[in-house]
Amino acid sequence: MKVLLVDDSRTMRNIWKKVITTINNSEAVEAGDGLEGLKAVKEQGPFHLMLVDWNMPNMDGLTMVKKVRETNKTTPIIMVTTEAEKPRIIEAIKAGVNNYVVKPFTPETLLEKIDETLKKVPQPA
Amino acid sequence: MASDLSGNVNPTLIKAFVKSTKNVFNTMVGIEIELGKPDIKIDPTPSYDVSGIVGFSGDVAGSVVVSFCNDTAVSLVESFCGEKLRSDSEDFVDAIGELCNMIAGNAKKEFGLTANIGIPTVIIGHNHTVARLRDVPCITIPCSCTAGHFAVEINIKQVIFAAV
Numbered sequence: 001m002k003v004l005l006v007d008d009s010r011t012m013r014n015i016w017k018k019v020i021t022t023i024n025n026s027e028a029v030e031a032g033d034g035l036e037g038l039k040a041v042k043e044q045g046p047f048h049l050m051l052v053d054w055n056m057p058n059m060d061g062l063t064m065v066k067k068v069r070e071t072n073k074t075t076p077i078i079m080v081t082t083e084a085e086k087p088r089i090i091e092a093i094k095a096g097v098n099n100y101v102v103k104p105f106t107p108e109t110l111l112e113k114i115d116e117t118l119k120k121v122p123q124p125a
Numbered sequence: 126m127a128s129d130l131s132g133n134v135n136p137t138l139i140k141a142f143v144k145s146t147k148n149v150f151n152t153m154v155g156i157e158i159e160l161g162k163p164d165i166k167i168d169p170t171p172s173y174d175v176s177g178i179v180g181f182s183g184d185v186a187g188s189v190v191v192s193f194c195n196d197t198a199v200s201l202v203e204s205f206c207g208e209k210l211r212s213d214s215e216d217f218v219d220a221i222g223e224l225c226n227m228i229a230g231n232a233k234k235e236f237g238l239t240a241n242i243g244i245p246t247v248i249i250g251h252n253h254t255v256a257r258l259r260d261v262p263c264i265t266i267p268c269s270c271t272a273g274h275f276a277v278e279i280n281i282k283q284v285i286f287a288a289v
Contacts, residue, residue: 008244009223010216011206018207055226057244082230082242102234103227104152 001026002046006037006061007053007080012103016051016080019107023114034059038067047075049118054081054092062095069096076121078113080105135283139163139264141235142189142228146268146277149227154204161267169254172265172276173197175212177225178246178255184238187258187281191225195249197273204272218247228277238283258282 003020005013005028017028029044031037033056041047050068052061065077076098083089084102092100099117101110143160150158166172171192180188193201195212202220203209210217222245229242248255255278257263263280 009219009226011220011223014206055230055242055244082227082233084230084234085239087239103230104149106152 001048002029003027004029004031004037004040004044004047004050004052006031006034006040006050006056006064008032008056009053012053012080015107016110019110019114022107022111033057034061034064034067037061037064041068041072045075049114050075050077051080052077052097054079054083054088062092065092065095065097074121076117078117080110134262134264138185138232138236138281138283139266139279141232142277142279143266144235145228145231146191146266148231149224150201150270153224153227154201156201156204156270156272159269161269163264163266166263166265166278169257170252171248171255171278172267173274174249174251174253175221176248176253176255177221178248179225179229180243181229181233181240181281182243183240184284185233185236185240185281186284187261187279188255189225189229189232189281190255190278191221191228191275192278193221193275194273197270197275200272201270201275212249218249221245221247 005016007013013030020026020028031040035058054061078099079092079097080101082103089100099113101113150156171190173192173194175193175198177191226245233240257280261282266277268275
């Protein structure tokens, strides 16, 4: 499973990566903001899953998700963010996010959300 | 410490940071934090040498500073990242910034207001100062844990928009 991790914090990407590597045959590709994320989608895709932070410099995660969804309606996207207010969660879901994890989180919570998301969304071959 | 600005403190905003600080360190670092009695801080110099700063905008203006004793910061970052990092490394700065980002973001959801947080800034060094809002006091919450001491310094206010 090829997973795109988009967060401006390398610390957070490392934490996500540790969780991802517990899943069999997983490979993580990292991006430091929404612009790098879009570049990775174009040059290193397709991905089976994307984890995207909201608040990032250059291009935020919500904008990135909207741009991804212009051409790709199927790849599951989980937003992992400190933005926890209900209107923000609704905004993210309207933009095309499949699931939502609020920071702080435990590795178990993130793994559960990944599992839940992958079960709901049909995967590419 | 008495201050003629103490009446401007919104307890809801302060309580949100108490809850958030405990939650972030407990969940992400695996450490229980003891919080002391909040007090008004006059000195513009943060309590310790490693400071993470996050600004607020929208219905809330101002900033929160999480200021760590250097050894405490090194120890907490080691627990957070799973590896020991030097305090002059980029990854150390990133980890402190992310902890502060989570404290600010987690507190924001408790405000019951529409607020935004900025990208965190980290300052390391002796006697640095942080610009503050002048019309609200800075409230400091002393914190301690097995890793040592730090403080959460809150200088924020609810913005009242005039009717047009």
